[in-house]
Amino acid sequence: MPILEVKELKTIFEIEGGTVHAVDGVSFSVEAGQTLGIVGESGCGKSVSAMSIMRLVPDPPGRIVSGEILWKGKDILQLPDEAMPEMRGREIAMIFQDPMTSLNPIFTVEKQLEEVLSKRFGLTGAAAREKSVEMLDMVGIADASTRVSSYPHELSGGMKQRIMIAMALMCEPELLIADEPTTALDVTVQAQILHLIKSLQTRVGAAVILITHDMSVVSETCDRVAVMYAGRVIETCDVFELFEKNRHPYTHGLLASIPRKGLTKDTPLSTIEGVVPSLIHPPDGCRFADRCWKAQDRCHSESPELREVSPGHLAACHFPVEEGE
Numbered sequence: 140m141p142i143l144e145v146k147e148l149k150t151i152f153e154i155e156g157g158t159v160h161a162v163d164g165v166s167f168s169v170e171a172g173q174t175l176g177i178v179g180e181s182g183c184g185k186s187v188s189a190m191s192i193m194r195l196v197p198d199p200p201g202r203i204v205s206g207e208i209l210w211k212g213k214d215i216l217q218l219p220d221e222a223m224p225e226m227r228g229r230e231i232a233m234i235f236q237d238p239m240t241s242l243n244p245i246f247t248v249e250k251q252l253e254e255v256l257s258k259r260f261g262l263t264g265a266a267a268r269e270k271s272v273e274m275l276d277m278v279g280i281a282d283a284s285t286r287v288s289s290y291p292h293e294l295s296g297g298m299k300q301r302i303m304i305a306m307a308l309m310c311e312p313e314l315l316i317a318d319e320p321t322t323a324l325d326v327t328v329q330a331q332i333l334h335l336i337k338s339l340q341t342r343v344g345a346a347v348i349l350i351t352h353d354m355s356v357v358s359e360t361c362d363r364v365a366v367m368y369a370g371r372v373i374e375t376c377d378v379f380e381l382f383e384k385n386r387h388p389y390t391h392g393l394l395a396s397i398p399r400k401g402l403t404k405d406t407p408l409s410t411i412e413g414v415v416p417s418l419i420h421p422p423d424g425c426r427f428a429d430r431c432w433k434a435q436d437r438c439h440s441e442s443p444e445l446r447e448v449s450p451g452h453l454a455a456c457h458f459p460v461e462e463g464e
Contacts, residue, residue, distance in 0.1 A: 140212075141168035142346050143192070143314060148206035150184075150191045153199060157419040161187045161201075163370040166445065169363075171313070174340065174347040176361035176378070178354065178393075182415065183367040185350045186236060189316045192348075193233055194223050210314075229259065232312035234303050236319045241303055242291040248275070248302055249287045252309070259310050274305040278335055297328035301335070308339055315340070316348045321356065333360055354397055358382060366390050369415055369426040372445060376452040386448050386459035388431045425457070433458045 150162040162184045169175040177185050190196050191203050194215060208215040210231070218226070227233075235241045243251060252271040256262040262270055268287065275283035278301040291299060300320060307315060317336060321329035337360060340347050349360060357364055357378065365375040366387065374387040385391050395409035402408055413430035416422050425431070428438040437457050445455040 140170075141209075142171045142211060143348075144168040144207070144209040145188070145192065146207040146209065148188065148191055148208065149204045150187050150196055150201060151204055152201045154419075159418045160370050160421055161418060162191060163418075163421070165206075165367070165370070165372050167365045167372055167375060169314070169346050169348055171346050172340075172344055173363065174337075174349055174361045176357040176364040177348060177350045177367060178352060178357055178364060179367035180352060180393075180415070182418075184370040185352075185367055186318055188367075189233065189318050189348065189350055192316065193227060193231065228255065228307075228312065229310045230312055231314045231316065232307040232310065233316040234300075234307050234318060234320050236322060239296065239299065242299060244291050247288055247290055248294075252287070252302075252306060255306055255309050270309075274309055275302070278302070278305045278308075278339075279331065280305075296324055297332070300324060300328075300332055304332070304335060304339070308343070308345075311343045312345060314346045314348070316350070318350045319352075320349070321351070321353070329356075336360070354394065366393070369421065370418055371426065371455065373427065373455045374453065375445070376454075380449075380452055384449075384452075384462065386452065386454040387427075387456050388433050388460055389427045391460050391464075392430075392432075425455075433460070 146166050148162055148165045152159040152161055165184065165188055167175065177188065179185055187196065192208055196203060203216060249268060249271050252274065253263065253267040256267045256270055271287050272283045275287055280286050280298060280301055320336065321332050324332065333356060336347065351357060361378045363375065364378050364381045365372050367373065368389050374385065374390045381390065382394065385394060392409065392411040396411060398408060411430055416426050422428065424439040424441055425443050428434045431438065435458065443455045443457050445453050448454045448459050
């Protein structure tokens with residue numbers, strides 16, 4: 140049984156120009172101990188999906204209008220507001236996208252970690268400091284007993300990200316949502332952060348939702364993948380099938396655009412022509428149709444449902460990519 144099931148989730152934002160359908164009928168699930176990657180270009184709805192799960196969508200201008208978010212069979216959207224703080228951190232934790240702005244600049248690391256420990260475990264003073272140092276040491280911060288007294292501006296981006304991970308894992312949640320955890324970090328630190336998340340996942344047995352636009356990160360860390368485009372999930376499958384037997388033309392184009400060995404001026408890097416459609420006035424048919432090399436008349440008038448194209452492999456496409464295309 141999946142530990143988390145998202146069914147037909149719709150989240151909108153009311154802005155001056157109209158209603159933005161940021162998440163429009165998104166469905167996916169994740170099992171205990173599994174890592175689900177959610178990928179797609181910027182603005183496709185990945186982060187809004189995560190914020191919806193945590194019920195942290197700012198209202199106004201945002202609002203979850205329909206769908207279900209089933210946590211162990213219980214719909215999170217039906218819980219009273221006062222129940223959510225208890226769930227956040229203890230059962231579902233999130234590493235936010237930008238470590239540079241996620242930490243409060245006027246408080247030391249110790250003070251910010253102590254706030255979590257005080258609310259969750261009633262620890263203060265020397266006991267809280269000891270636990271904070273232990274957590275920083277666990278996430279690989281050297282000289283943790285000294286660094287715990289630092290302010291955020293005194294730390295590197297990699298250190299701040301490690302502190303955010305420590306804060307998220309302090310309560311040993313059953314589900315960890317990592318939103319672009321390696322953004323703005325150099326390649327060496329990226330590898331360290333991903334290894335850290337994977338090793339800590341093994342240690343506590345947590346499920347992980349990894350939100351990223353980096354396909355190399357997906358290939359190294361994920362078990363299953365959900366590909367998003369223009370507010371919708373358009374393909375979901377095992378990570379190996381995604382790279383070897385992807386069926387949606389968008390996924391096919393996305394993978395073809397990755398730099399790889401052997402590119403020359405005669406065989407340049409592939410691109411996906413066109414632009415993402417407006418999420419204020421989305422098209423009636425397939426949202427990828429205007430950019431798709433397989434599009435036919437039906438694609439412009441009829442929106443495809445996410446359906447099974449092979450065992451365990453779902454794609455929202457009227458004319459899925461066949462082997463050899």
